[in-house]
Amino acid sequence: MKLIIAIVQDEDAPGLIEDLTEEEYRVTKLASTGGFLKSGNTTLLIGVEDEQVDNVLNIIEDTCKTREITTSLMTVTMPGDTYIPYPLDVKIGGATIFILDVEKYIRV
Amino acid sequence: MKLIIAIVQDEDAPGLIEDLTEEEYRVTKLASTGGFLKSGNTTLLIGVEDEQVDNVLNIIEDTCKTREITTSLMTVTMPGDTYIPYPLDVKIGGATIFILDVEKYIRV
Amino acid sequence: MKLIIAIVQDEDAPGLIEDLTEEEYRVTKLASTGGFLKSGNTTLLIGVEDEQVDNVLNIIEDTCKTREITTSLMTVTMPGDTYIPYPLDVKIGGATIFILDVEKYIRV
Ligand code: NI
Ligand code: NI
Ligand code: NI
Known part of the structure; x- marks a missing residue:
């Protein structure tokens, strides 16, 4: 038996939980971090x-x-306050995963 | 030293924490899951x-x-919208328990 | 690879997270306990x-x-409801630390 601790982005969590439970895996979600950590x-x-x-x-x-x-940020580029959408590549997602050995697993 | 990770129903948590602390065990409670997991x-x-x-x-x-x-759910059973209490057996409680070996335990 | 689980006082957490991230450690903060555990x-x-x-x-x-x-608690010491500040030594802080061996660590 192993315990997988997966730290994922909030946005990815619902889809991941759905995919895991569809395949009958049992998932426990811990409440997410306070605001002062990045995202x-x-x-x-x-x-x-x-x-x-x-x-x-x-x-x-x-x-x-x-x-x-690719996201579009609005940027001021011209006099007269014209806003031009500016395409920007940003990285999203990612997961940090720890796999621990479980000495004993019990359900009561 | 072992680390016991116990996932229990919200309703059972206060009583369990009380029983454990009465016997001097030290318990840390992690905030519970969001609403989209069952209960x-x-x-x-x-x-x-x-x-x-x-x-x-x-x-x-x-x-x-x-x-x-045994709980009593109200069910419509008759014409004229008569509601008859219907006894129903439901399962509650349960715990999932992981026991992990602790390599080192420190208090400062 | 090791997983360090550190349970610290809420007051000490922001400073600790800052110190750890300054040295490039990656920290995940789990939401803290409900009110019925001491502090x-x-x-x-x-x-x-x-x-x-x-x-x-x-x-x-x-x-x-x-x-x-050393904190100053106000205590009634005299007839006529005179309040005298009373210096009191209290213990604060402290951490409980579990170090677990990680079988496998993955980032995706
Ligand atoms: Ni195993
Ligand atoms: Ni041990
Ligand atoms: Ni290792």
């Missing part, structure tokens, strides 16, 4: 059999992998 | 000596064991 | 290389060590 994280606890670890890692990677999106 | 869970971290593990598991089982209660 | 705790997850453990423990100890402060 909101969600910490998930996922208890899995040893042979399920790779599948869960694949699911996390599919949903949460760091990816680049 | 509210509370995650507790309990650091214990190896020889205390069984006692703590017994306390958790006593307080949190899955049990059946 | 608010913050739980931090810190993933570190084995050789960084001692440095992180030193940082935690510097910021969070139990220390005594």
Whole structure:
């Protein structure tokens, strides 16, 4: 038995939890951090059999992998307060994953 | 030293924390999950000596064991909108428990 | 790789997180406990290389060590409801730290 602790972006958490529960994995969501850390994280606890670890890692990677999106920020570029949309590539997503060995796992 | 991570129902958490602290165990309560997981869970971290593990598991089982209660739901059963209370057995409680080995435990 | 779980007083958490991030450690803050445990705790997850453990423990100890402060409580000491400030030594701070071995650490 392993305990997977996955720290993911708040935006990615609902989709990840849905994907995991669809495949019958049991997920516990810990409330996310206060505001003073950069952007909101969600910490998930996922208890899995040893042979399920790779599948869960694949699911996390599919949903949460760091990816680049192009966003449009408005910037002042001209006299007369004309705003021109300026395309910008930003990185979103990403996950930090710890896998711990579980000595004993019990459900009552 | 072991770290016991116990995920219990919100309703069972206060009684469990009381029982554990009465026996001098030190419990840390993590804030519970958001609403989109089924019913509210509370995650507790309990650091214990190896020889205390069984006692703590017994306390958790006593307080949190899955049990059946009979509840009365109102159901429409008749023409004319008569509501008849309908007894229903539902399962409540339950706990998921991970026991991890602690390499080093420090208090400062 | 090790996972350090540090439970510290709410008051000490911002300073500790600042000190750790200044030295490039990655910290995840879990939301603190409800009100019914004595005073608010913050739980931090810190993933570190084995050789960084001692440095992180030193940082935690510097910021969070139990220390005594002298506070002035007002006490009634005289007839006629005279309030006399009464100096009182109280212990604040402190941290409970679990170090767990990480079987596998992944960032995606
Ligand atoms: Ni195992
Ligand atoms: Ni031990
Ligand atoms: Ni290691």
